[in-house]
Amino acid sequence: MSLAYGKSRNVVLPPNVNRILLVKNLPFKITSEEMYDLFGKYGGIRQIRIGTEQKTRGTAFVVYEDIYDSKEACDHLQGFNVMGRYLVVLYYQPNHRHRKTDLPKEEERVEQLRRQFQSMGNDEEDEFN
Helix, strand or coil: CCCCCCCCCCCCCCCCCCCCEECCCCCCCCHHHHHHHHHHHCEEEEEEEEECHHHHHHEEEEECCHHHHHHHHHHCCCCCEEEEEEEEEECCCHHHCCCCHHHHHHHHHHHHHHHHHHHHHHHHHHHHC
16 A cells, blocks of 8 residues: 555545556566566556557556555656656546547438438428418
């Protein structure tokens, strides 16, 4: 357990704070033992997942047992120099992932809605006349 928040565990945390940290700009050669040593200083870790694919290299997810430990780690390790690279530590937000939108389908859906509401508007005008 972290000592920094030990006395004030009843502090209200911002809504974006959670137990999962997304770590970017990691050295490609960092080992899981080194990750546990670095992030384990701030509290109990449930899991660390280091990206191994070409697209995910240099990134990792760190899952803490306690939300206050993840906050302390995020606060202290943001910008920390590891093997000549400065870490970018963020709270993982699964709802904020970028979705690819099929623009032609979306435009067609909007056009259908316009036609639907225009026809509804014409029906209402006929009722009042």
